[in-house]
Amino acid sequence: MPEALEQDYTQKQLLEVNKALSSGMFVHVRRMLAHMADCDIALLIESSPYKGRAVLWQLVDPDVQGEILEELSEDVRSGIIAQMDPTLIAAATADMDVDDLAEVLRSLPDAVYQEVIGSMDSQDQERATLALSYPEESAGALMNTDTVTIRPDVTIDVVLRYLRIKGELPEATDELYVVDKNNQFLGGVSLASLLTSNPGLTVRSIMEDEYESIPVTMDESEVAQLFERHDWISAPVLDENQHLLGRITIDDIVDVIREDAEHSMMSMAGLDDEADTFAPVVKSTQRRSLWLGINLITALSAAFVASFFESTLSILPILAVLNSIVPSMGGVAGNQTLTLVIRGMAVGHINSANQKSLVYKELAIGALNGLIWAILIASVVALWQWDFNLGLVIAFAMFMNLLAAGMAGAFIPLLLKKMNIDPALAGGVILTTVTDIVGIFAFLGTATWLLI
Amino acid sequence: MPEALEQDYTQKQLLEVNKALSSGMFVHVRRMLAHMADCDIALLIESSPYKGRAVLWQLVDPDVQGEILEELSEDVRSGIIAQMDPTLIAAATADMDVDDLAEVLRSLPDAVYQEVIGSMDSQDQERATLALSYPEESAGALMNTDTVTIRPDVTIDVVLRYLRIKGELPEATDELYVVDKNNQFLGGVSLASLLTSNPGLTVRSIMEDEYESIPVTMDESEVAQLFERHDWISAPVLDENQHLLGRITIDDIVDVIREDAEHSMMSMAGLDDEADTFAPVVKSTQRRSLWLGINLITALSAAFVASFFESTLSILPILAVLNSIVPSMGGVAGNQTLTLVIRGMAVGHINSANQKSLVYKELAIGALNGLIWAILIASVVALWQWDFNLGLVIAFAMFMNLLAAGMAGAFIPLLLKKMNIDPALAGGVILTTVTDIVGIFAFLGTATWLLI
Structure with missing residues (x-):
């Protein structure tokens, strides 16, 4: 029931x-x-x-x-x-x-x-x-090797009798594959067409032979994209000589799609491979510490940059109070671009023909964002501290950092991909390092130059 | 070919x-x-x-x-x-x-x-x-309404003849549904069993009736979890009186799975709904600015907290140099926990029976992480600035903030889910606000108390 x-x-x-x-x-x-x-x-x-x-x-x-x-x-x-x-x-x-x-x-x-x-x-x-x-x-x-194969010259009636003797089909079988005597792949016949065709016809006359098959060496994420694009339930896998080796079924593809999509999200948080919500404490701590260690280096680099301006900070401690605003906004804006680009690459939207226009687009967004948030932060700071020049300084730093964030967010994943490094894994830290350092330099540097 | x-x-x-x-x-x-x-x-x-x-x-x-x-x-x-x-x-x-x-x-x-x-x-x-x-x-x-239905009392032979007259089946049809004359759902017969069974048998004798069907009101993400868990290719949708309304097919489920998994990743970066890599600049800027605006409020709150310590900062400008390290580490550690919990909720691992042990586990990781990074940052700062007390202060702040990060990372998504707010969308900002403010208070507060 x-x-x-x-x-x-x-x-x-x-x-x-x-x-x-x-x-x-x-x-x-x-x-x-x-x-x-x-x-x-x-x-x-x-x-x-x-x-x-x-x-x-x-x-x-x-x-x-x-x-x-x-x-x-x-x-x-x-x-x-x-x-x-x-x-x-x-x-x-x-x-x-x-x-x-x-x-x-x-x-x-x-x-x-x-x-x-x-x-x-x-x-x-x-x-x-x-x-x-x-x-x-x-x-x-x-791939699984549980394919059911038939020959092109038999009639459907023969196939039906063969299947009744066989008595069962492997799970997620939606079509039988047609091969010649050398196991060369010729095409496929869906169960639906076996059921709806005249039993007197030959397999050859109803088989689908305009076939997009999968080479055995293809990467699983590419296979998943093909399944998704073509709404396949199963697909044959061939060797380089078009011999049938096996088939891939949608249930395994669903796992690949879920894992790929999660992989990006988990990697971006430095949780690569930790798919177990209830892993033991020590194991989890070990796995996460790599990311925290890298982040500590980033944070120390930012502190090192800030240390150049220690005398400025001692004269104008308000700069210390405001110092984290510009890097924080740059980090968020850059992360937006980074995430968009990583996702765009994962679904196959980004290629060599359009990546230039992607970078331009993100630069334009960075400039527009920069303008908006520069004006806003300048107003807030000028009113809060009643200091127009301080407002100008932070506005300039904000504009520069949001521009840098847009550029870094688009360039870093494209570069990493070219270097065969997973952008989801490494992109975030590199980006934060850029936006932290540009943000601190732009803010404290301009302040030292104009206000001291 | x-x-x-x-x-x-x-x-x-x-x-x-x-x-x-x-x-x-x-x-x-x-x-x-x-x-x-x-x-x-x-x-x-x-x-x-x-x-x-x-x-x-x-x-x-x-x-x-x-x-x-x-x-x-x-x-x-x-x-x-x-x-x-x-x-x-x-x-x-x-x-x-x-x-x-x-x-x-x-x-x-x-x-x-x-x-x-x-x-x-x-x-x-x-x-x-x-x-x-x-x-x-x-x-x-x-759901689609393109179901093919048959009656329980006819023989398979009759079904086969019916299908040959019909001539075609809707896409992704892997089974026919068995209904009575009131369209009450009784079970299903797979195409595979139609092909492999003796044509003299009745539909009733080969139909699968231990069925998990889908109520028409079920949320699409829950439907996707069922498909994933059971490796379904299609499944019937019923109304509350068990009447057959239609069927859902795996190709639509694949879209739901991809969208759900991407939704979390995009939402966490504040990119909700922006699935278009090449959206126009002004539209993208608008969509992203909400997130930047919220982050500006977070950053200003952190600055506001820091402003209480302006006199401390003017006496010890090194505090300004180091001030961003503890919040940054807290943000990363908290985000790891947050991501893990959001993903765990999405795949159905977290329920009322185990959320307590989840929180304990994350607190334990936070404490262990806190200990490790407190010792490390204390050593770095004590050696860099040749100041043992400063090392102690930043170590204490680091430990407190990583503990807070673990707790906030686990609690925030659980609370948000209870309030029916999407944790992926709101979790990150709330978390950063917590780790920023705890981090600044712990570091500058302890420093004011011990070092001034």
Whole structure:
């Protein structure tokens, strides 16, 4: 029967399991888990504080552990696998799709990896070796080998009989692929056209052969863009000689899209890779400290620049009071441009033909912003401190810094991308360094020159 | 034939069109556009500077304008529609899916909307009214009414014959829905099981009836979470009496997932709604200025707090030099926590059962971070200025501010969510205000007390 408010239901279920868990009613929890869908158990584990996870995992039926591992995010999964016995890992991964299997194997420490591979049967070892032969984040690593292929010259009737004997199709199969006897890819036939066409026709006569297939080496983000643009449900993956290797399905693409979009946001906050909301404290602190360390260097550089003006500051302490306003506004404005450009690059809007006009546009916005906020801050400061010259100084510094912010916000990600550095990861710090230093120089420098 | 490097090919195509466009070879451009896929034309328009778009749009074949409007992002689309004649809009929207139609109609100014509705035929008017009857961002607004339904008591053979007569299935159809004569939803039959089952069986015997369906009022982000968790390709939408209203397909869900994930990132930079990389300068400046205005108030508040310590600053100008370090570190650390919590809420990891342990965890990280960076900054400052007491003062301020940052970063989004305010939009400013003010107070206050 349809379930009305599934989301609320899931949340309620989670709360109940948590309650039972904290009261130590493990038998009850085990029984509840046995009735939950795999994906809900995965969500429960991901939303459990770190310590609760090991207990939960012990209570999960070993027969479904493999499916749950597939559903878990990489970070949470590797935490759980680290505490599992290698033979149990081998058993849990036995039925995994090739792409998930590769992901799990990649996350294992070397010694455990050898043990896991060693306790697999030869067929699974072969699957594992194949899965690991493609580079991470390529179409090959994302691909499954569960394609159903047919020949072009048979009739639909024959295909229908073949499918009835087969009895089942792999998940997310929306089309069968047509190949010749050398496994050369010729085209595809959708399940819908199999169902709606005259059974006397041949496969060739109904197959789609204007095909955009995916080379096995294509980057997963590009694959995701293609899926998104073409509204695909699955797509064939070919080698350089147009042989069919496998297929990619939309459920894996959804993960790539979510991860890509989140990656930018998390990277910009210096949280790269920390996809686990409830990672242990020490691990989280370690991961975040890199970013804080880099920021400390930026802040110290800014302080170092300010130290040139120590005598100015001792004469006019109001400058010290106002000193953080211009860098702060520059940081925010620059971050707006930076975010826009990083997002534009991620969705493929920015290319060599239009990046010049992007920079001009952001410079124009910077100049316009600069004008507006210069006038405003000048008025506020002039009225607050009753000092017209001070207002002029801060107005000039604001204009210069917002112009610099627009330029830096547009140039930095373009340059970083050319240097193959992830702009989301490094862009923010470099930008803040620029806007801090330009802001302080412009404000304290102009003040020293005009007011002292 | 399969196309090897489609992505590169698309980029090359875009560059060629841009070149032809800027040399004024409009006839040539028109011919190129006629050979491009709709989704590629949409990408071309989205990656064109604002002025080029109107020219490009004139060169697009009116027969495909509707499909291209469907592919465009909301922001870019409304810019183009604003320049179109209402009768042309009506013509272009005639073949749209109901959900896209609603989106376009919602973006029209009232007068144009009336004109567009007026120039539609009565069938389209009905479709439009239905589409607009569901609230924006609900399952209803996302849903299409192109379901194919069958009865439970017929045999598969009958269904197969029905489908052959029908001749075509709506896009992304992976299952047919089973309803009784009152349109009450009973279950679904996948195309795969139609193809693999014995034609003599009844629909009832092969239909899936353990169904999680979607209530028409469910929020689109919740719908997306369900799709993601269950790897669905399409799902039925029901009213409160379990009548089938329509279905939602994965291609629309992919858009929701991308938009949701981007929305957080863009909102955190104060770029809410600005999905258009090449929006006109004045419009962009307007949109971004709200955020800059709020930030100016934050920066002025911080300056106001600092102004209490003007006499301290005039005695010890080194305090002015160092004053921005502690707020800066607090801002970065707090932003890490904030981003993590916003993302955790977006993917459904955070609920009332675990938010306490989340806050404790972030407080613990804040304390540990505080300790590390307090010791480090104390050493740097004590050595740089050869002043042990100054080192102690900045260490104390750093510890307090990183503790405050962890607490604020976790509490602010939880509180904002309870108040139904988007944490991604408002969280950052509130957080910065907290870490700026705590940082300045802790540093300058302690310095005034201990060093003066």
